[in-house]
Amino acid sequence: MTGPAQQARQALGGRLREIRKDAALTARALAAMHGWPRSKMSKIELGHQTPTESDIIAWCRSCRADNQIPDLIASLRNVEAVYLEIKRMRLPVRQRQSIKWEAETKLMRWYEPWVVPGLLQTPAYIEALIGRVLDFYHGTRADLEAMVAARLEQQHVLYRGDHRFHFVIAEQALHTTVGDNDIMIGQLDRLLVAMSLPRVVLGVIPADTEYLVPQSNFCMFDRRKVLVETITAELTITQPREIALYEKTFRTLTEQAVIGTAARTLIMSELDKRR
Secondary structure, three states: OOOHHHHHHHHHHHHHHHOOOOOOOOHHHHHHHOOOOOOHHHHHHHOOOOOHHHHOOOOOHHHHHHHHHHHHHHHHHHHOOEEEHHHHHHHHHHHHHHHHHHHHHOOOEEOOOOOOOOOHHHHHHHHHHHHHHHHHHHOOOOOOHHHHHHHHHHHHHHHHOOOEEEEEEEEEHHHHHOOHHHHHHHHHHHHHHHOOOOOOEEEOOOOOOOOOOOOEEEEEEEEOOEEOOOOOOOEEOOOOOHHHHHHHHHHHHHHHHOOOHHHHHHHHHHHHEEE
């Protein structure tokens, strides 16, 4: 049974094989051009060996496919890093990595269908949410204090530098109870405050909005990478063609979302119910 990294390696090898065939080159001929062993060609194309960046550049140039180089190199970098199992992840370390990514990002675009985005969470909401995550995956809350502290440190990016933030949440995120009612009242108040921050746009997609695109939570760091969380893993997307699709998805969700007074009305309505 192949794992995600092996599947990604096989997909990369398959793309390189198609590029070679499109150029009407045999594996033997391409290997001879670069002094590679014939076995190297078959291993790469079958996904048994990971090519280097220099291998990819030489391969594409010999096949007159220079335009494929950026996307293939992005795929290569994703082979080993694309999939990180949540249960094996050292979560406080992962959060510190996020702090670095966020500090390097000029425009962050974040979509959440069920909960409030991490940068906008109150301390009580963070503790309740992460506590549930730790219970589910690890059966212990040993890292809870460190993780709450790291999440709060992440939020400093909202007030420093020239970063811009565009958050889109589904209306369900306002209704999903994290912790208890008091925690949710504090969190909803926090969203109203966040809307007034000068570099923050917060949109809410009303519950009765038409379904237009497949949806899962994701966060875009400029056009460099996209982070997606599934039940079992965290995916880091770096291929330009995939990032472009996430951009298209975010644009569609943004068009469906309401902002300003209309978004504030939805938040206030939920606050009134909980009070």
